[in-house]
Amino acid sequence: MVNRRDDLLDAAITVLGEGGMRALTHRAVDAAAGLPAGSTSNYFRTRDALLGAVIDRFVARERAVSEEIVARHLPTTAAEVAAALVDMAREQSGPHRTLTLARYVILAEAAIHPPLRAPLLAGGDRVRAYFLNWLRLAGSRDPERDAPPIMNHFVGLVLHQLAAPDPAFDPTAEITALVTAVLRPA
Template sequence: MSGKRELVLDAAIELLGSRGIRALTHRAVDEVAGMPAGSASNYFRTRAALLTGIAERLEARDYADWEALNRRPAPATIEDLVDGTAALVVHAVRTDPTRTLARYALFQEARTSPVLRETVRSGHRRLTEWAASLLANVGGDRATTQILVGQLEGIILHQLVDPTPDFDPRPVLDRLVRALIASND
């Protein structure tokens, strides 16, 4: 069960992903969360603190999604990795596109906010290191991880902007992962 702080952050993510960065105010977050006025500001005194909290919550939800969408915490085979990654991509663009759009709005905002930029960078590094540990189980290395993470971000972004009705990332991801792993041999 989520606590009130997480409810505030989830409402902020919903607001950011559905209405954009300009709509993100403490008052609007309170309304979306269905909480009394001042609740968001009790947890996050400044806009910068709220944005940092959103970035951290997005990262935590990414880990939770992987666990919920996959049979194992770490893939044992390339097929496991491809299946899990494809499920995560479909989740990002079909099941929870608002959250994905919130992430991209944060990336854009981080360009002009040094504190948020560092939070986003740190989160990206942690997620990339985590992905590297998953890829290591099937023969991947850091370079493989960086390429795959970049490709995943691109695939997701393109599907959000120009959705394909019969979108299935699995064949492309399978080819990509196998080529990257083979280049390590």
């Protein structure tokens, strides 16, 4: 079944990921979706309505990608946590590059448009919960302490790969060294 609303929102995510916030217009979304002019405004009368719906759709799509990756991994060691993060970094900077770029565009917009923060934080909380569980399973004595340096480094690593793509991108050694150092036995 075709869901035109989701098609429009997916097209809007593509517009954001490929052109940034300034590119997000009703007309650009219509064009990206291959639909007649005015289609997007029939569903979303204002840019704010469009952006709010885009965030909801974006969070749902990112959750699906995260759950797909989580289903492939149940890490119980630091090395397995690192392998899962390497997989995630490759997914986010490769096949899901446009979705990841859209996330960064939306995050930057949320910095100056506070009403966008709540749905983004709720989506991020779900990913954080998965990650904290991974750290617990891998033996972390304090996942709340251990998560931020790993997660923040991961975010920066992916952002760098998106900004300056390296065809030979292989974060295995870097991520493994960090996760092993943070989760080292006491």
